[in-house]
Ligand SMILES: [Ca+2]
């Protein structure tokens with residue numbers, strides 16, 4: 047789930063120009079099997095040397111969401127992305143925070159759609175290098191007005207984190223009907239969709255919240271793009 051933040055969406059009109067120049071950069075990959083970079087908002091890499099820090103708007107939000115992120119942190123470290131869980135940091139959920147911070151907050155229907163959460167990278171960074179972003183989880187999951195299965199919640203929290211890092215939805219028109227529909231994503235032989243599939247994907251039950259091999263390949267590609275372009 048599911049879309050760029052509103053302010054970020056407004057910037058999409060200018061993204062086309064950036065996309066053209068970035069696609070021309072030798073060796074930069076912006077999509078692959080089950081993953082896609084957030085190229086529409088100008089992000090094609092993540093830093094292989096800087097440390098990204100997840101912060102939370104309040105202590106209650108930290109206590110609620112930090113436990114969901116431990117597995118992702120370990121998986122990301124294993125492929126060379128430095129991400130740490132930080133503390134409480136006040137902020138405006140409509141503006142990007144300090145460099146290399148990913149700010150978590152909770153909002154009522156951040157996209158306007160019941161049950162949808164939102165995550166986005168700070169758009170249009172120099173040379174396409176992601177410098178963190180914003181995540182707003184829908185407060186309806188916790189106020190009793192929107193039922194969300196525990197595994198979907200776990201997957202949603204990680205999904206939004208990966209949006210903020212710079213991954214987009216990898217949905218594709220696999221059946222050739224002209225539309226990349228909801229849930230229309232490649233799957234593993236076991237039937238697992240990418241965590242980044244829209245509106246959600248990933249594992250069920252105990253492995254919920256884990257990145258799938260598709261998502262990890264996407265993060266590795268974003269890291270490789272930074273190295274290819276000599277940026278960090
Ligand atoms: Ca289709």
Ligand SMILES: [Zn+2]
Nearest residue numbers: 047048049244
């Ligand atoms: Zn999404």
